[in-house]
């Protein structure tokens with residue numbers, strides 16, 4: 074396992090791309106300071122003008138903004154309405170009731186109370202629970218089906234409602250270094266369909282599992298032909314303003330009434346207390362990611378701060394050592410209850426996905442790291 078020389082990204086990250094020992098996100102961070110954010114905002118506005126159909130006269134929405142009960146949503150919704158002057162329809166692929174947190178529900182109603190139109194779509198609850206277990210067994214990912222539903226619902230509704238512009242917040246190519254989704258420029262989200270979670274394993278595992286096609290369709294990303302026919306364009310907002318980051322977004326959102334989770338980092342491993350507010354099972358995925366690839370969410374958050382000059386790489390190492398892979402038994406037991414398995418079964422499945430070059434696995438229980446954070450190793 075090799076680390077980026079600037080941050081703590083490793084070459085085991087799916088679709089990682091290193092050049093001269095530096096990851097794609099760090100390379101972008103040094104080049105992007107060349108363009109001012111106001112110039113980028115103008116570029117984005119020009120792209121939007123080109124994509125915009127004459128929908129206003131029909132009284133319909135200009136665009137769809139994909140939202141959740143999380144921190145980025147509040148900022149995105151305001152930005153699109155107040156800075157870009159567009160009429161957005163907010164679309165949320167909500168979680169089934171047993172997965173959705175009270176905080177997530179509060180944050181969604183906060184968005185509605187700020188005057189936005191919001192459409193929430195929820196999957197059939199029993200199908201969602203059994204697909205979560207199937208995702209875990211088959212892919213070592215408790216949220217794969219949830220993520221598929223999240224990314225697919227927004228373009229599906231855009232196509233159904235004849236709205237051709239979609240906004241997401243962060244560009245995964247630039248923020249975490251997933252090169253597969255890189256577009257023609259930093260705003261271009263039309264390669265989102267290549268996101269690892271959407272492509273890995275295809276759709277067949279869902280159709281073979283969920284026999285009613287109307288329930289299965291909830292999880293499928295619309296095809297390229299449908300995108301072309303409806304002239305659907307996806308834009309990332311993050312690149313257009315210079316203070317887009319996890320921390321800035323949660324500060325902004327908190328000022329607008331978003332509920333955070335202070336003090337929860339010992340349970341969730343989330344040092345920002347602001348990611349994954351709307352449900353808790355993603356924390357399990359962050360732990361599983363750590364066991365598979367040797368890095369977790371603390372690494373991603375720390376990397377952002379290293380690139381922003383807020384932390385040194387050495388300070389980052391200490392935080393990552395403390396928080397990567399943290400996820401409490403309470404959260405794990407909540408998932409077990411949701412999908413109908415016991416704790417032993419959970420660790421039996423989880424430990425099949427552990428990278429044994431990086432971790433010691435002994436029987437049922439939590440694996441122990443064999444590597445040193447920030448130091449390259451042979452595995």
Ligand SMILES: [Zn+2]
Nearest residue numbers: 077080096099
């Ligand atoms: Zn890096």
